[in-house]
Amino acid sequence: MNGIRFRLNGKDTCYEGSAADRLLDVLRDEYDMKSVKCGCKEGECGACAVLIDGVLINSCCVAMGAVDSHEILTVEGYRETARFEALSKAFADLSAVQCGFCIPGMILAAEALLSKNAHPTEQEVRTALSGNICRCTGYNAIVNAVMNAAKEGDGLW
Amino acid sequence: MVNGYKPTTLQEAVEIKGRTDAIPYAGGTDLMVKNIPDAVYLFLNDIDELKQITQDDEYIHIGAAVTFTQALADDLVPPLMKEAISRIAAPAIRNAGTFGGNLGNASDKADSVLAGFALDARVRLVSVSGERNIPFDDFCVRRGVTNIGDDELIAEILLPKEKCALPYYYKKIGGRSALAISRVAFAGAYEVRDGVIQAISATVIGEGKFTRYREVEATLIGKKVDEVRANADEYAERFIEKMTFIRGRVSTEYRKVVVTNLFKDYLASLE
Amino acid sequence: MKEICRSVKKKDHDPKIEGRSVYVDDYNLSANGSKILCGRLLHSIYAKAKVLSVTVPELPEGYFWVDRNDVPGDNNVNIVLDDTPVFCRDTVEYIGESIGMIAGPDEKVVEELLKKVEVEYEELEPMLDLRNGKETFFDYHFGHGDVEKAFAEADKVYEEEFITGYQDQTYLEPQGMMAEPEEDGRMFVHGSLQCPYYVHGAVARALGTGPEGVHILQDVTGGGFGGKEDYPSILGCQVAVAAKKSGQPVRCVYHRREDLEFTPKRHPSLCKYKLAVKDGRVTAVDADIRFDAGAYSTLSAVVLQRGIIAAPGIYNIPNVNVTGKAVKTNTAPCGAYRGFGAPQTFFAIEMMMDHIAQDMGVDSIEFKQKHFVKQGDMTSTQGRYHFPVPIPAMLDEVDELCDLKRKHIEYSKPQSGRYRRGIGFSSIFHGAGFTGSGERDIIKATAKLRKYADGTVEVLASNGDIGQGVRTTFPKIVAHELNIPLEKVYYSHPDTARVPDSGPTVASRSLMTVGELLRRAAIKLRDIWEDGKEQEVEERYKQPDFMIPFYLDRFEGDAYPTYAWAVSAVEVEIDTYTGVVEILGAYGNFDVGTPVDYNIVVGQMEGGFLQGLGYASIEKMNYDAKGRIRNNSFTDYLVPTSMDVPNLVAKMHVEEYPGGPYGAKGAGELPLVAPPAAYLEAVEMALGGMKKHRLNAIPFSTEDVILELNKEVL
Known part of the structure; x- marks a missing residue:
């Protein structure tokens, strides 16, 4: 019973490695969750953001022991949902995905916002995405896509 | 678990702290960046007692493992504190970062600590041999150093309710609009009755350390607010004279000028 | 707007948003199922030193030390000159230079x-x-007219120096390359890169195999902006040498701090300008331009060329004298970054023109307008602006967007109080495609289309999608000409084993130059199309007939066939207590010819615009007295977040170019170039104008605002 038990994308699992290991590394290397990107490993870019109990967290700043008995969602799990579909369509409509590296984190940041606030203002969207650096888009397309998803996906959140 | 302890009660946590060198882990946001080799962590993030925001007659109690996001949604947390923590980094960091971590980390740029200083906050430290309840002033020694004992854990911070109710002034300047460490920040709370200053606090990020110049504050008490406002420059100068700006990434000149301006603005804004 | 402009769903949208795209760090195993060794580099800790000895500890089984002695071919990386070593020679020339690599499981x-x-x-x-x-x-040196005479006869001569700092590309995916020895003896190198054939040439040379001995694949690439133009050649050689030595796949992915500190950035610059004014007009420009190249030459030649050609800006100045130097310093070599030398010189000339106008007491917009080049005018290199120059119309459109002209006069009046406003204006061109005759003489691009029996068509070219959308826009052009559904045309990430050399992914050339080859190839294919049959067509670059031949030794002729144009206005409010500069609005008007996909092009404009604003304001990086860059983390090197410029407006103005597909010109670099001067002019205006605070350096941060204001007090 020494392992770290948690739920990953709806499935129970147990991690037998060190409690000091970094969630980012464990998700990528042990669980093959490659949507979780490493941009800086210092909590300053959001590329590795995941949802822990529905809350947006940078997985580079989490040690495994902290997730014991918690529930983690990555894009690998989220992409099966209708909410994801709505966001994906809104992003596609505005060509908001350029290099793509920030996008999984960005999508989860959008979900974290919309799940608490289904009809955000632009300012609220910008605040919610402010820890997710995108160097390609200048953010307009992404912000507008999240606004559109909220509008079009009415009822999903 | 391997390389970690995950107690579910504070008592248990304190016992582990007393007998091991495990590093207290609350939110992880600063700790994990340090990349400490062969670290063994004492995980505090699932101890319910440390995640409560409560009040008694005198204090608002904020548990050491309360996250900034949690506090922002809680009606007990005073507006000055909320304003300060609402501009910490970005949502993912506010969702993980904690009051205990912010204080224990001994950074001279901790936004919640700044607000705490302005509000005469105290910290409750616990260990197997007992507990201490001390003001922030005594806890924060200098940048990188606190006077926490090897066997102690931060249990909670306490904000005096009478201070929490006061009008306040807050300003933060970072390098950009989000994801920004405070280059300079200012927090103050004050009480004016019948045009006379009854109580006042003023504290900054930017000097390179946290402190309160209580003797200078004391000279303002009993003064007419009109007079202080009218002579804000002069009164601000009394604070600035006391300050020693420690070298940092941002030039001393910048920090000094902005701190001065904010002091003036604060005193001029009293009402 | 033309049919081709209509936005489509990007071809790489689904895999990227679903997190299925495989970036180089995402491979669990090599292509043949082997485990991948992790390679990490040992970097020099001194800016200049002799390496007297290197003592490697005893390595466990399966671990390898790799250095220059392991390079089977030439220890020089093939870039422009060959002075950059794969692994250091007897000396190290900058902090971060690679001494060797350890690779292991x-x-x-x-x-x-x-x-x-x-x-x-x-x-x-x-x-x-x-x-x-x-x-x-x-x-370099070039010019025309009689500069000395113009200065001698001038009413007034203006001189000023301008300084620009480093800018890091800050692609979100750090540099990363991987090499895999294949069973047939070839070396397979792939990773995050812009120019597969550049890497191909470099690795073949380092391994000494000849071009047949290697092949290069571009993996999904998390941003480039120029930063992955040359560096992947170096890192590609290093992992290839390690893979050769170990006989196993080796991957090296940079950590962010390594990437920020050691990989190429935009050249810092020092530009000395001297302008002659007679009867209210600028009659001569003398520009002395110095770029900080770093320790090796890498791409500095071509960056500097583009920079100095742009030195007189978009102004018709009859007498021109320009010198340009790429100065060696013992710092990380600078390289390509969106704009490629032009942002530095445009910043200088734009500020210079503004300052002259202020001195003359005239509105700088009017003053600049009086000097705008127009169709038929001579370029700085005695070529011609062959096509209409839409700048005046674009300026009027920006004026409509943000009330520019009125505010420009209004905010120039003395202001008092804590908060003060300014609005700045800058207009620029970006020469479309390679400078000079590089396209004709060096690149000689070839692109192909292969039609399969089932009627699908594959684009074969070597231009990588780095976010700018060529995996979508190339097929779009082909599908359009063939009149078949877009789903029937696809463009995979290029592998040099399969695709011809259509040139590198640089210089805003992919869509304009290679897109045009593909359009012509598609017409060819349409003409010979036979159902059910596999067919292939090829198209080669041909220089447009109208171009005046360019001679690099004299900098004479048409440096570019045509130009993309941009006008930017930036409105700010500064807090004089704190130095905080709030960007109230950033307005850009961009002419890239026909936008071949409207959303994609607007996305390029907005992204580049924000990078330009970052360059001007918060993106501060420099080296200390030891040659060390301390702003090497995301805590210390700040790029804009979603909250920094909420009101950023990009408008498209279309002046079609007959040489590009459907009238398209180069796009990617354009939007970054104008914002810096517009930003700084706005800040200067808010501070009370040149006579109170003459600003001539970027980045200009919150801190600089206060230090500048503090001068007033002292």
Whole structure:
């Protein structure tokens, strides 16, 4: 019973490695969750953001022991949902995905916002995405896509 | 678990702290960046007692493992504190970062600590041999150093309710609009009755350390607010004279000028 | 708007948003199922030193030390000149230069071993002075007219210096390359890169195999902006040498701090300008331009060329004298970054024109407008602006967007109070495609279309999608000409084993130049189309007939066939208590010809615009007296977040170019170039104008605002 038990994308699992290991590394290397990107490993870019109990967290700043008995969602799990579909369509409509590296984190940041606030203002969207650096888009397309998803996906959140 | 302890009660946590060198882990946001080799962590993030925001007659109690996001949604947390923590980094960091971590980390740029200083906050430290309840002033020694004992854990911070109710002034300047460490920040709370200053606090990020110049504050008490406002420059100068700006990434000149301006603005804004 | 402009769903949208795209760090195993060794580099800790000895600790089984002695071919990386070593020679020339690599199965072990490598250095005095540096990699000079006479006859001569700092590309995916030895003896190198054939040439040379011995694949690439133009050639050689030595796949992915500190950035610059004014008009420009090249020449030649050609800006100045130097310093080599030398000189000339106008007491918009080049005018290199110059119309459109002209006069009046406003204006061109005759003489691009029996068509070209959308826009052009559904045309990430050399992904050339080849190839294919049959067509680059031949030795002729144009206005409010500059609005009007996909092009404009604003304001990076860059983390090198410029407006103005597909011109770099001067002019105006605070350096931060204001007090 020494392992770290948690739920990953709806499935129970147990991690037998060190409690000091970094969630980012464990998700990528042990669980093959490659949507979780490493941009800086210092909590300053959001590329590795995941949802822990529905809350947006940078997985580079989490040690495994902290997730014991918690529930983690990555894009690998989220992409099966209708909410994801709505966001994906809104992003596609505005060509908001350029290099793509920030996008999984960005999508989860959008979900974290919309799940608490289904009809955000632009300012609220910008605040919610402010820890997710995108160097390609200048953010307009992404912000507008999240606004559109909220509008079009009415009822999903 | 391997390389970690995950107690579910504070008592248990304190016992582990007393007998091991495990590093207290609350939110992880600063700790994990340090990349400490062969670290063994004492995980505090699932101890319910440390995640409560409560009040008694005198204090608002904020548990050491309360996250900034949690506090922002809680009606007990005073507006000055909320304003300060609402501009910490970005949502993912506010969702993980904690009051205990912010204080224990001994950074001279901790936004919640700044607000705490302005509000005469105290910290409750616990260990197997007992507990201490001390003001922030005594806890924060200098940048990188606190006077926490090897066997102690931060249990909670306490904000005096009478201070929490006061009008306040807050300003933060970072390098950009989000994801920004405070280059300079200012927090103050004050009480004016019948045009006379009854109580006042003023504290900054930017000097390179946290402190309160209580003797200078004391000279303002009993003064007419009109007079202080009218002579804000002069009164601000009394604070600035006391300050020693420690070298940092941002030039001393910048920090000094902005701190001065904010002091003036604060005193001029009293009402 | 034309049919081709209509936005489509990007071809790589689904895999990217679903997190299925495989970036180089995402491979679990090599292509043949082998485990991948982790390679990490040992970087020099001195800016200049002799390497007297390197003592490698005893390595566990399966771990390898790799250095220059392991390079089977030539230890020089093929870039423009060949002065950049794969692994350092007898001396190290900058902090971060690669001395060697340790490769092995476990990254943590590799890191531990690296710490145990002992390097004995003899420290030497580094050169760290752009202003006084004597050693230059390149030294150019050109001009026309009689500059001396113009200065002698001038009513007034203006002189000023302008300084720009580093800018890091800050692609979100750090540099990363991987090499895999194949069974047939070839070396397969792939990773995050812009120019597969550049890497191909470099790796073939380092391994000494000849071009047949290697092939290069571009993996999904998390941003480039120029930063992955040359560096992947270096890192590609290093992993290839390690893979050769170990006989196993080796991957090296940079950590963010390594990437920020050691990989190429935009050249810092020092531009000295001297302008002659007679009867209210600028009659001569003399520009002395110095770029900080860093320790090796890499791409500095071509960056400098583009920079100096743009030195007189978009102004018709009859007498021109320009010198340009790429100065060697013992710092990380600078390279390509969106704009490629032009942002520095445009910043200088735009500020200069503004300052002259202020001195003359006239509105700088009017003053600049009086000098705008127009169709038929001579370029700085005695070529011609062959096509209409839409700048006046674009300026009027920006004026409509933000009330520019009125505010420009209004905010120039004295202001008092804590908050003060300014609005700045800048207009620029970006020469479309390679400078000079590079396209014709060096690149000689070839692109192909292969039609399969089932009627699908594959684009074969070597231009990588780095976010700018060529995996979508190339097929769009082909599908349009063939009149078949877009789903029937696809463009995979290029592998040099399969695709011809259509040139690198640089210079805003992919869509304009290669897109046009594909359009013509598609017409060819349409003409010979036979159902059910596999068919292939090829198209080669041909220089447009109208171009005046360009001679690089004299900088004479048409440096570019045509130009993209941009007008930017930036409105700010400064808080004089704190120095905080709030950007109230940033307005850009961009002419890239026909936008071949409206959303994609607008996305390029908005992204580049924000990078330009970052460059001007918060993106601060420099080296200290030891040659060390301390702003090497995301805590210390700040790029804009979603909250920094909420009101950023990009408008498209279309002036079609007959030489590009459907009238398209180069796009990617354009939006970054104008914002810096517009931003700084706005800040200067808010501070009370040049006579109170003459600003001539970027980045200009919150801190600089206060230091500048503080001068007033003292």
